[in-house]
Structure formats: structure tokens, C-alpha cells
Amino acid sequence: MNRREFMQCAAVLISGASISSLGFTMNHEQHAFLASAPNYNKNPVNFFSALQRSAVSAISEAIIPATDTPGAIEAGVPAFIELMVAEWFNPQERANFMAGLDALMQQSQEQYQKSFNDITQSEQVTLLEKLEDDASDSIWYQRGNVMRDIVSDAPFICQIKELTTWGFFTSEVGGKQVLRSNPMPMRFDGDIPLKPEESTWISTYTVM
């Protein structure tokens, strides 16, 4: 739902009189609003090589695969990761990520004589689990070490896991099809039954 649709929805749902009495306007430039901007993970980026890009894609899908709901690739996570590595990481974080990615791709060649995206997903997970095992003493895994911008010296496996999870659950596909989204609740009820299969709401407060 873009902003215009949203506001129309809001205007219908809320008593029209109260809106119009304030001179509420709908005809302003829509493009100024963040809500009608293109999705971040649709922005053009060309930072990885083709091989690196396909490896990153495979890793993200191994971390969050398609099940009965979409996985990382369908949610645009590979592009998110490439954008974040290119635009958000600082030079040290970026260098660490690229070195870790190359090492993983190298490891796949040595162990399976195939590139990372040509081995099976279970072989991919075996390699990732080995990385996670080696990194298990990183403070990144410390319980509660989550409400911060980044663990700047986290190992590659932690970097890509964090980018994958963030990129997935904050994406449009992840938010609407895996989690639940309701941009205009209109009421608050603090005590309703939670059914066993139900997902969390998207995190409105993730970005304040």
C-alpha cells in the first residue's frame, strides 16, 4: 500500500468531518514521502562479482530457505546484502566480509571441487555450520547482544547471518508473507488469543 492508498484508507476509516475540518490535504507531492519511495532492496547495486553474488544468494537462502513461505531470495535479501556491504559497512567490516566470502568459496572448491552455489544446500549448511562452530566464542552470539547497530569485529558468518535476517524480516515479502503486517490497526487490544501457528507482527519500532 503506498501512501496515497494509505491515506485514502485512513480518510475512509476515520470520520470524514474530523479530517476535513483541519483542511487535510491529499493532493501534495507523493514522492516526498518515504512510504511511497521504492523498496530499498530494489536500488541498483553492482559491488560483487557475478560469482560472489551467486554465492551470497545461496548463503542467504541456506540461512532462511523457502518453506511453505518465501525464503531469502524471493524477499530480495541478496540485493539487500550487496547494498549493505557496499553502502553501510565501514572499510574494515567490508574487507572482513569480502575475505570471509572468498574463503568460504575457496573452501567449497577444496572440499567439494565445486563452487558454493553448485553444491547441495545440505553441503552448504555443513560449511556454514563449520564457520559458526569456529566463531562460536564471538560476542556476537552473546545472549541479549541484539539491541545495537552492529558488532563491528564480528566474523564473516555472523555478518552475513545478521544481514540476511535483518534483510529478510524487514523486507516487504518477509514482513507481509512470513510475519504479519497491519499498517492501520485503528484500535488497540492488549489481550487477544495467540494461536500456535501465528507469526509476530512486523516490528513497527524497528525503525522509529
Place this chain on the structure above:
Amino acid sequence: MKNNTTDYDAIVIGSGISGGWAAKELTEKGLKVLVLERGKDIKHAQDYRGEHAPTWKFSFHGKPDREKNYEEYPIQSESYAFSEATQHFFNNDKKNPYVRNKDKPFNWMRADVVGGRSLIWGRQVYRFNEQDFKPNQQDKNGIDWPIEYKDLAPWYSHVEKFIGVSGQKENLPQLPDSEFLPPMKMFALEKTIKKRLASKAPEVTMTMGRCAILTEHHNGRAACHYCGPCHRGCSTGGYFSSQSSTLPAAKATGNLTIKADSVVEKLIYDKKSGKVSAVQVVDVHSKKRQQYSAKLFFMCASTVATTQILLNSKSDSFPNGIANSSGTLGHYLMDHPHGSAAVGFFLDDMDSYYFGNRPNGTYIPRFKNLDKNDKEKDFVRGYGYQGHVIRSDWRFSFNSKGFGASYKESLRKPGPWIWSLTGFAECLPQKSNKVFLDEKKLDSYGIPQVSIEFEWGNNEKALWKDAANNADRLMKAAGAVFNIKSKALKAVGGSGIHEMGTARMGSDPANSVLNKHNQAHDVANLFVTDGACMTSSSCVNPSLTYMALTARACDYAVQQLTAGHI
């Protein structure tokens, strides 16, 4: 008022929560009012560019732009309300410098736009109580207030009826009830905790947060639609701001002129009449200086900015700043020591969930040093807690081990409940906590920069220690299965964004700047009604009190003007 020799009847400096109220009250009483705002214009609804944006629209999906924040918003980005969705409300620190003392730091949070910080405020509203107007006298820290609770009570009501305050009546002497709209509902966990506290910590009351957010349609504004992050702006006026409420009311009178991009440099004092004759303004774009004259001047620029202007308004009569014959102008700066006092995890009510995003928490009002029989050894005054509930989700567990379908599945579902207690403690007025001008450092308009020095005193540290200890006790009483206790007070002064004092009210012109009507002792047509006027700080959120004081001062000022006394 019939003498039309001035450009306006009244000039209000600042358009935030206090300035908006001054504009509304003065225009409704028939005065022609000019509101001067140093920041850019923000149009209600049209300029709320971050409103309702989902996470996937944000750069980096909402992770902060670290490089830009470090370079351009090092102070402002510390605010809970700062993000890409609200950045256009905040000051660029690089372009708006102030002198921050490294050893006595003060974080000055600023939103120089039309509407000011009323756009991004926390919206919590609590009345000061009777005792809050007497503590300085009782424990000999600072001077006595020149007013009592009963002087302000009708003005609290006047303000509350207009802004709309949702909350629960409790009949507590330490937290007088407001004029309430229905309270918001509690989470199941909050009900569980409230019940446990009632038996295990009966000395505390846990009530629904009192907030300037509408639970029903009110004065032409729509009830909250529970989208969540208010501070991005609310097109339907669900929360009170100058934009949604006071400025439209002032405009409707036909008596209002607002000039944005107008930096007030100083007030011009006329020795002959003993009054302020005009205000000197620098245009942000042309840098040209211009003066506007009026009969009344209301300072509502926010605590530090108001005092900066007063200090910079020098004349033969007032070489150290206008209305500063007492020498106290700039001193006794306060802010609430605040921060996370405890965070607890709960496994109760796991099969209960919620609908809608409630932009409000619960409140535990002050329960220490309430009367003569209850005197703490280590500190005077008290503190309160704001409580918040979060149902944990993937954001709290994405750093767990594992890959694939089971990892995805575990992150998809709700985890344990979290209940956090944020403490806000009273701050004593200390002369050494101060705002002054650095004449050697000029800003881009050639105006001396303001310099701030601030330190917590021993009483604030002792209050905080007690707040942390009791939060830990309440967490256990509430049934937390695991809780994280706060360490020492970490918050830098100013980060409570409750800065107040520096032009305090008092009965004696020798030790205060303003009288009981927020009128300068020295200058009859000069009023200061923002946080600068505060004599003590209470421990409750102060904006409601600024609004009530402003409305009360406007009433007095117009009476005096009409009677020919000003």
C-alpha cells in the same frame, strides 16, 4: 491595545509546545500576534515525510546511517526519536553548533522547525503535585516557587481539555488526576504484573500512562489509529502538537502571523519606557537583520535558546543580559536523570497477544519521600518509572545458532514478554549547572554561541541508585524469570530532553528572573513561559506544566495590557 504604533500586539518567540500555546491564547484574546521560528516551515500532514513508512522503504532498512550521524547529527542521533523518518525535524549539529564542555557535557536536543519539539515529544503528561511547588523551601535546595498547586490547577484543566489527555483516574496526592479521556488498555502481562505488585509491593501504584494521545475524537482531531511511532508526525492529529492543535486554533482567529527561518538575535530594550520595544531577527536565507515591535514579548524558544537570547540582549541598563539584575539568568539548569532502571523477561501470558501498536506505556508514580513520616537517609525528593512492554521477536534472537527451516521458524514466532522500567528522577537546581555565551565563538549569523556546563550532583546519583535497586525489586515482585539490573547513572545531562531552569520564577527579584506570572521582575512586558522559568523540576514530564504556565501568563499579560499597566 488601541494604540497601533507597534507592528504587532504581541510577539511570541518559538513555535513549540509553549509558543503554540502563547499564540493560541493571545490571538483568541484578540491580539495581533507574530510567532517567530528560527527553523524551517513544516506543514501539518504534508511534511510528515516519514509517516507510515514500512521498514522496507528505509535506507538500510532502518539501520542508522552511521557515517552521516557521526558527521552531522552526533548529538541529535542519540535521541530515541531520531531516524530517517524524523531526521528532517531535527537540527543538523554541524550547522547549528553550541559549545559542549567535554568534562561537563550536556546533550542539547533540538528540533528547530515550525512546531518544534512538540512534533517529536514523548507525549507523556503528568501534573506537578502540591509538594512539587514546595521542595526547595523544605529541603533548602534553591528558592521557593512563587505559586502553589492551586494557582495552576485551573490552568492544567484548561490545557488538558483542549489537548486531550487519556489516562486513568487514581486519586493519588502525589500524582493529581487530569481531565481525562478514556485510558488506553493494558496488555495481559501488565494486568498480571499490576495484580502481583498490588500484593507484593503495595506501596506502588501502576497506572496507564497519561498521554496527549486521543482515545476518542476530540476538538476536530481523530482518535489514535495505533500505527505506532507518533514522532514521525500524525496527519490525523492523534497526538497533540503545535501543528495539529494550537497553531490551527490561533490561525482560525485571523490574528496570527508566523515567520519561519527567522532567527531571533536579541530583544531591544527601551530605557525610557523600561520595556522591550522590539525584537531583532536575522533572516536565515538573506542574513539580513530586521526589527519587529510589539507591546508584549513571550519567550518560548525552549529553555536554552530562550536564555541565550536573553543573555545576548545587552544594553546599558542590562550589561549582562536583559532582565538579569539578579545575576541568576543562565544558572540552575536542570534535566531529569533518566535511563533504563531494569529490564525483565516474563513467561506469563504466553498465549496472549495484542492487536495494534499502543504508543504509550504504564506509569509508576513517585513513592519515596512522600511525607514527613517517610524520609530517606540518602537523598531528598523522588523518582517515577515509565513501564514498557515488548513481546520479543526475531530482533531479540537473530543471533542464535542454526540455519535453515528451523532457524526461520523459531524467529517467525513470538518469544517471551519483556517489561522494562525507565526511571525519571528529580534534579536539584545547582548554580554551577549553567548556560552562558561564548563571545569568541560566533554562529553563522554572527551570534555568540551558547555554552553549557552540566553535572549530576550527589543527590541525583543517590536517587538513581535507589531507583535502580527498587526497579530490580519490582521486577522480581512482578514475576520476571530473568532480569537485567541497571548500573550507575549513565545518561548525559540533557538526554532526558527535560531541560529546564536558567530564568527561574521566584518572589524575590534579587534571586530570580521571573515573578509569579512568568513576567520578568525587571521588564514588565517580557514573559518567559517555556522550561527556562522552572524553579524546581519534580520528577514528572514537564511539558504539561509549561503549557499551563503559558496559558496562565497569557491571561495575566492581556489583563495587564488592557488595564494599561503594561
